[in-house]
Amino acid sequence: MSRLPLTLTASDILRECPDCGLFQAVPALRPAAVARCPRCSATLRRTRRNPVAAPLALATTALVLFAIATSMPFLDLSLRGYGRETMLASGPLALGGEGMWEVGVVVLGTTMLAPVARIFGMVWVLAGMRMRRPPRGLHVVFRWVELLRPWSMVEVFLLGVFVAYTRLVALATVHVGGALYALAGLMLVMVAADAAMDP
Amino acid sequence: MWEELEQRGLTAGPNRAGVPHAIGCDSCGLVSHGSRTCPRCGYTLRQRKTNSLNRTWALLLAAALLYIPANILPVMTVISLGRGQPDTILTGVEQLVRSGLWPLALLVFFASITVPVLKLVGLVTMLIATHRGSAARLRERTLLYRIVDSVGRWSMIDVFMVSILTAIVRMGLIASIYPGPGVIAFSGVVILTMLAAMSFDPRLMWDAARTGKKP
Numbered sequence: 001m002s003r004l005p006l007t008l009t010a011s012d013i014l015r016e017c018p019d020c021g022l023f024q025a026v027p028a029l030r031p032a033a034v035a036r037c038p039r040c041s042a043t044l045r046r047t048r049r050n051p052v053a054a055p056l057a058l059a060t061t062a063l064v065l066f067a068i069a070t071s072m073p074f075l076d077l078s079l080r081g082y083g084r085e086t087m088l089a090s091g092p093l094a095l096g097g098e099g100m101w102e103v104g105v106v107v108l109g110t111t112m113l114a115p116v117a118r119i120f121g122m123v124w125v126l127a128g129m130r131m132r133r134p135p136r137g138l139h140v141v142f143r144w145v146e147l148l149r150p151w152s153m154v155e156v157f158l159l160g161v162f163v164a165y166t167r168l169v170a171l172a173t174v175h176v177g178g179a180l181y182a183l184a185g186l187m188l189v190m191v192a193a194d195a196a197m198d199p
Numbered sequence: 200m201w202e203e204l205e206q207r208g209l210t211a212g213p214n215r216a217g218v219p220h221a222i223g224c225d226s227c228g229l230v231s232h233g234s235r236t237c238p239r240c241g242y243t244l245r246q247r248k249t250n251s252l253n254r255t256w257a258l259l260l261a262a263a264l265l266y267i268p269a270n271i272l273p274v275m276t277v278i279s280l281g282r283g284q285p286d287t288i289l290t291g292v293e294q295l296v297r298s299g300l301w302p303l304a305l306l307v308f309f310a311s312i313t314v315p316v317l318k319l320v321g322l323v324t325m326l327i328a329t330h331r332g333s334a335a336r337l338r339e340r341t342l343l344y345r346i347v348d349s350v351g352r353w354s355m356i357d358v359f360m361v362s363i364l365t366a367i368v369r370m371g372l373i374a375s376i377y378p379g380p381g382v383i384a385f386s387g388v389v390i391l392t393m394l395a396a397m398s399f400d401p402r403l404m405w406d407a408a409r410t411g412k413k414p
Contacts, residue, residue, distance in 0.1 A: 014230040016223025019341050021247075021402035023221060023230065040341040040405075075367055082370045091362035098365065100378050106386050107362045110355065139240045143226055150393065153352050153359075160359025163307060166300055167364065171279070171374055 015044050051198040056126035058193035062119045065186040070112070073177030075161075077168065088112065088179050114152040115190070121145040122193060146199060154187045222246055248400035252326060258395035259322055265387045266315065272381035275361045281372045287381060288312065288357060310353045311385075318392040321347045322399060334408035344401040351396055354389045358382055 012025040019042035026035045026044055035044040048054070070088050077084045089112065095104035125142045128134045161180065168174045221232045226242035237244055273285035286294070288311050295304035321343050328340060361382050368376040 014221070015228055016221070016230055017402075018223070018225070018228075019345065019401045020337075020405045022405075023223070040338055042341070042345070075363070077367050079370060079374060082373065084367055084369060086363075086366045090366035091359075094366040094369075095362055095378055098378050100383060103358065103362070103378065103382055103386050106390065107359065111359070139227075143240060143242065146226070150352055150397075153355055156353055156355050157359045159306070159310075159353075160356045161363060163295075163303060163356060164360045164363040164367075166298070166303060167294070167360075168367065170298060171368065 017042050017044060046198065048196055048198045050196065052126055052129055055122065055193045055196040056130070058189050058196060059119055059122040059126060062186055062189045062193060063123060065182045065189060066116055066119060068182035069179045069186055072179040072182065074179040075165070075168075075177060076175040077172050078175070079172035085177075088183070110151055110153040111157045114148045115154050115186070118145050118148050118152050119190070121148075122197075149194070152190075154183065154190060158184060158187055247402055247406070248398060251398055251400040251403055252329065254398040255322060255326060255395050258391050258398060259319060259326075262315075262388050262391035262395060263319055265384045265391065266319065269381055269384035269388050272384060273379035274357060274381040274385060275364060275379050276377045277368075278372065278375040278377070280374075285379060288385065291357065291360075307356060310356045314350055314354045315388055315392060318347050318351055318396065322392075322395055325399065325401070325404060329404050329407045332407045332410065337404060337408055340404055341401050344396075344399065344404075348396045351389065351393045354392075355386070358386045358389070 012027050014023060015026045016023050017037040017040060020037060020040040022037060022039045024037065024044075029035060029045060029047045031047050031049045034046045036042065037044055072087075074086045074088050074090065076086070089108070092104040092108035092112075095101070095107060121141045122145055124135075125138050125145065128138045161183075165174060165176075221230050222244045223230045224237040224240060224242055224244060225248070227237060227240040229237055229239040231238055231244070235244060236242065270288055273287050274291065276283050276285045278284075292304050292308045292311070295307060325340055325344060328335075361376075361378050364376040365378050368374050
């Protein structure tokens with residue numbers, strides 16, 4: 001078990017480990033470095049090379065991709081003359097139509113509302129920080145961006161699409177719409193934006 | 200020697216790294232003392248997550264009860280050429296195996312069956328160890344907490360699959376897919392276990408090990 005230094009230098013910051021509760025001094029880190037808890041190896045801080053501009057660019061891209069993902073066709077199915085087109089929001093709507101509005105709300109929240117709220121929040125906070133007179137309340141917005149992180153499930157949804165797709169091709173002809181490509185891009189860009197930030 | 204005494208709970212001294220009543224903010228990480236809200240981000244300060252053990256137990260119990268209908272009831276009914284066939288979580292995996300999609304079957308099995316069980320068993324283990332004040336394998340248990348906390352969302356794959364299939368396969372008797380009641384229970388399990396993992400405070404395991412008794 002490590003012992004804490006008795007005095008902190010001006011550049012040190014005191015941190016409580018979120019996983020084991022050990023108080024410790026984290027020294028000022030150079031960019032792209034990681035500080036871990038010596039007792040339980042939780043990540044205490046991870047610095048980035050470009051902690052504002054890079055995630056801002058990625059989050060703005062994500063915003064554009066989200067607009068495409070919601071407005072273009074998602075998956076089209078054709079079978080013996082019957083055809084059906086779906087959009088990203090068709091799933092939750094269909095669940096609601098079957099009387100399963102609870103599940104519909106969960107799917108809508110985790111695949112559309114939480115992601116778009118996070119993207120908007122990130123753009124707002126990161127762009128706000130670069131303004132000469134930053135708007136008030138940025139910290140509140142950023143807290144929500146972090147709180148919503150586990151509930152934004154674009155990457156999980158894409159795997160669900162993949163599983164659904166494999167079952168559909170056994171049944172009928174499936175056409176992949178632009179929304180799916182946009183969503184795949186959105187996932188990559190969002191993961192990259194989260195990784196580029198230094199919370 | 201003093202440290203040893205302190206670790207065994209034989210001294211009254213605050214084991215707070217020399218800063219009396221210091222609290223680290225759960226939201227932004229700033230360490231402060233003497234105020235109720237974080238001076239930097241305004242979040243309510245608390246030594247440990249509020250009522251952590253009781254909340255985690257309650258959420259886990261609810262999740263464990265819902266786990267039964269989630270696996271017994273069909274998550275969807277597939278109608279093909281007039282004949283309906285109900286699908287549960289497990290038969291869904293079987294279908295993938297029968298289609299020869301082994302990697303995908305393994306993935307869905309892991310996400311839909313292994314992960315929920317891992318979360319339930321893992322959190323119960325951590326809770327019991329905390330209540331007993333166990334000091335064994337603290338590092339491993341903390342790592343287990345991090346895994347349980349981060350892997351939980353992947354169980355939603357099946358719910359998303361049902362949502363997509365319900366929306367797209369609607370051709371009356373030729374081919375239709377309807378959601379089953381199992382999907383409500385299953386999404387309930389996923390959300391409740393996610394909330395349970397969030398309300399558990401892994402620091403309590405370290406507190407309990409230090410004092411050797413229930414926090």
